[in-house]
Amino acid sequence: MLLELKKVTKEYPLRLRRGNAKSKIAVKNVSFAITKGESVGLVGESGSGKSTLAKCMMRLEKITSGQVLWKGQSIYSKRFKDFTLYKNIQMVLQDSSASLHPKMRVAEILAEPIRNFFPDEKNWHEEGIKLLHLVGLDASFLNYYPDQLSGGQKQRVCIAKALAVKPELIIFDESIASLDSPSQKSILEILKKIQKLDGPSYLFITHDLESTKELCDRVAIMYEGEIVETLTDWENGQLTHPYSRLLFDTMDSYS
Numbered sequence: 256m257l258l259e260l261k262k263v264t265k266e267y268p269l270r271l272r273r274g275n276a277k278s279k280i281a282v283k284n285v286s287f288a289i290t291k292g293e294s295v296g297l298v299g300e301s302g303s304g305k306s307t308l309a310k311c312m313m314r315l316e317k318i319t320s321g322q323v324l325w326k327g328q329s330i331y332s333k334r335f336k337d338f339t340l341y342k343n344i345q346m347v348l349q350d351s352s353a354s355l356h357p358k359m360r361v362a363e364i365l366a367e368p369i370r371n372f373f374p375d376e377k378n379w380h381e382e383g384i385k386l387l388h389l390v391g392l393d394a395s396f397l398n399y400y401p402d403q404l405s406g407g408q409k410q411r412v413c414i415a416k417a418l419a420v421k422p423e424l425i426i427f428d429e430s431i432a433s434l435d436s437p438s439q440k441s442i443l444e445i446l447k448k449i450q451k452l453d454g455p456s457y458l459f460i461t462h463d464l465e466s467t468k469e470l471c472d473r474v475a476i477m478y479e480g481e482i483v484e485t486l487t488d489w490e491n492g493q494l495t496h497p498y499s500r501l502l503f504d505t506m507d508s509y510s
């Protein structure tokens with residue numbers, strides 16, 4: 256087991272007028288696990304708590320109760336340093352612009368994680384080229400600044416930057432949602448190819464069931480903060496929750 260969530264709840268405190276305090280339960284009692292080499296989808300309607308759950312896994316939000324374990328060790332324990340967290344888990348967000356420094360060339364963007372996580376590696380340039388090849392870009396892109404890249408190219412660079420760390424898990428939070436369909440397809444192909452090369456496990460958060468089916472071995476369905484169902488057999492699995500049935504009814508290839 257790589258990552259394991261045990262009864263995780265996340266409540267956001269809300270400050271109302273006249274000092275009244277209330278809270279919003281964004282994630283409710285979620286238990287969930289990802290093993291090595293697996294690709295897991297997390298789908299659900301807007302506001303169901305998917306991003307909050309991902310933030311809890313990256314310690315970007317503090318959980319209210321429960322446990323988040325990495326190989327059995329709580330990521331919230333003092334002994335679990337940032338370096339260990341980011342060495343093992345990387346996240347690729349929807350908004351690639353926020354992840355790529357506008358004043359850094361792609362070469363520097365890729366060299367930074369290599370320098371941080373592999374200080375003995377001196378061939379940053381060669382490593383950068385290898386990473387670009389993995390995501391389907393050639394060496395000339397090392398010279399580009401982010402604003403010289405298309406949306407799809409930026410996302411590929413973000414994926415390359417995550418891969419530079421050689422993490423065991425990558426969380427994709429709506430990472431390809433803003434791309435056109437051909438770009439989405441080619442990135443999915445790239446992700447599948449990388450995983451076959453003994454690549455990382457994936458947690459793929461999305462609204463899009465079709466791409467989830469393309470990439471993921473199983474899919475967890477979130478509804479109002481809870482994981483209401485996990486489907487492991489895309490062809491013959493039985494859905495029991497009304498929301499999952501509704502969601503899958505919208506999918507052409509599922510009937």
Ligand SMILES: Nc1ncnc2c1ncn2[C@@H]1O[C@H](COP(=O)(O)OP(=O)(O)OP(=O)(O)O)[C@@H](O)[C@H]1O
Nearest residue numbers: 267279280281299300301302303304305306307308
């Ligand atoms: N910082 C915050 N403070 C208060 N409430 C929040 C905060 N962040 C998220 N929420 C609430 O928590 C709930 C879950 O939000 P979250 O962003 O995790 O959902 P999501 O499933 O990722 O949605 P989407 O698919 O639209 O990104 C929502 O009701 C949202 O309004």
